[in-house]
Amino acid sequence: MYATRLICVTWNIHRARGHDGLVDPSRIHGAVTSDLAPLAPDIFALQEADEECRPHAGLLDMNRISAETGLAYQHDAPGMRWGRDSDGFLGTILFLHPRFNVTHSDVLDLPGHCYRGAVVIEAVCDGIPVRVISTHLSLFQPLRVIQMRIVGQYLRRRPEMQNILLGDLNEWRPWGGAMFQHRLIGRSLSGPVRATFPAKRPLLPLDRILTDREGAVRDMQVCTSRALRSASDHLPLKAEVLIEKSGE
Template sequence: MQDVVAATGKSRTDGLRLRCASWNVHRAKGADGRVDPDRVRAAIAGALVPEAPDVLALQEADAECRPHESILDMAGIASDSGLVWQHEDPEMRWGPQSDGFLGTILFLHPRLEVGHRDVIDLPGHCHRGAVVVEAQVDGLRVRIMSMHLSLSQPLRVVQMRIVGQYLRRRPIMQTIMMGDFNEWRPWGGLMFNGRLVGRRFHGAAPRSFPAHRPLLPLDRILTDRAGAVSDVRVIATDQTRAASDHLPIRGEVLISASELSPRR
């Protein structure tokens, strides 16, 4: 949808690590049933910013129903974190009153030089979507995708097939997928089948839901390079437990010029 600044630089063979964080903020509705956007911002500043993320992905960060109005303070979160909100172009938002695309919002560190940004409309009983940014950092290319998928496995399969078809149309580069996949099985299920998506994605399955007693690994950080995701853990603090029904997760992804993981 939008081509921005293309970076230049020599490729590195040793790779580099990106720190990634993802959080379904439940439209700022906390454990006490109260909607409190300031509490979410404070939890991001107090619990996620100390992790020094290069990538911050939020889901359910706009209102659920049309016109999907904004809820959070984007300028405040950007100021607290030093990250750049990726939705200033209207084409990167669901509508003029939204901060993201169907509640999916992405922030990136300024050192990631953005070359292409896009959104993917994903069908379902509840309207879902993905946000895509392709960037370079220290001469290495990376695609970052944040998404929120359906509660229904058949719909998740359809949605991931659409994501896979999108990837086939884009240039080959290492891809990171992160967000709320709503897949409760640690082994992943059909939606992560390499034949369905076109490549195999790898990553841990930390238990992130429900926030008060996490049992299900709904939130993931994945990439299509085997062994490239490390130090994945849930960020469980009093602030994050109170602010949403999900806990945020963080992890590190090694970005390199290595080969894609084969289908499986």
């Protein structure tokens, strides 16, 4: 039995570089205001939201995004950021609705040629424990398998609760590939598949919103508008995730 629902939005903003090649954070802010904040998300995940090179400095105004969406920025603690100049952990940034009572937060280093990581927030929402994991995985399938294995090993050490995994998982195959095998991560993750890349003509479902409760991801939509298509090479993905009562 499901007790509550969460509106989730994830977007790889491509370091604010639009299809014209120009880096323009104001376009990201404008698209958040005009297209994403009205969706009233409970969970808002960004990827590639810090600069690529050291010191991985921030690109956006976190206070402005919080004000526009009504969501709380989850990286105030230094340990939740890659460095003092960063807004997130290797470009991954999470915002949560104030009704989330955060009980534990963590970051995971994931191996690869390019820096990769995951942000983990455990919280009680409407009286129900839930874990939110946002990440940006490798372009190379064998590395994605290793990265998801590390996420699975981490989950085995943590208390049992429903998991929501969202972000740019870089898996182009609709069926998901080896990285989603139950034996690899210790649980089955599922959700509808929608193409989000490239933004001008989406062909590949690189961005995902998944949970480990079958059939609990609903109303999956790719968010599209002129503002969103011009701001990044990915389109945002939005879905409703139903949260199961503890112990049911």
